[in-house]
Amino acid sequence: MKITKEILLTQRDSLEEFLGRRRKHRLDHLTKEEKIERKKMKNRVAAQTSRDRKKMKMENMELAIQVLTEENEQLQERNGVLEERLRELESRLEVTQSGNVLEKVMALNLLVISAILVVWLRKSAMESLMMIPSRKAKAPQRFHRKTLLVAI
Numbered sequence: 001m002k003i004t005k006e007i008l009l010t011q012r013d014s015l016e017e018f019l020g021r022r023r024k025h026r027l028d029h030l031t032k033e034e035k036i037e038r039k040k041m042k043n044r045v046a047a048q049t050s051r052d053r054k055k056m057k058m059e060n061m062e063l064a065i066q067v068l069t070e071e072n073e074q075l076q077e078r079n080g081v082l083e084e085r086l087r088e089l090e091s092r093l094e095v096t097q098s099g100n101v102l103e104k105v106m107a108l109n110l111l112v113i114s115a116i117l118v119v120w121l122r123k124s125a126m127e128s129l130m131m132i133p134s135r136k137a138k139a140p141q142r143f144h145r146k147t148l149l150v151a152i
Contacts (some may be wrong), residue, residue, distance in 0.1 A: 010091075027035055 027038070030038065
């Protein structure tokens, strides 16, 4: 059994060498103090890397908080404007629904007719006061062929 394990280990070592893999470097040649010092150094590096990652994460979160706060303020402002507009439209709707629809249609028709009359009266009054001739389109003048040749 012991021989088979040794053969398997040597086969694995040769396979790892063939594939270019290296086994973990043994630290048997270092003293106990050197091992402790090496471990402390690796721990310092790992701790600094962790602090740097944490700092970057915090900066990113602070930036995200700032952006989201600004966006929230804009959305609240827009919400307030929209709520005010909604209240205005609701009050208009109440006024519209409370009155008689036929009366409103008649009033609107009278308003349109009066606007047409005002425009027509102004136009006729200006024409009569200023003696503005009516704007009829004149027929285009026709030239004789000979006249055109002379003009060219």
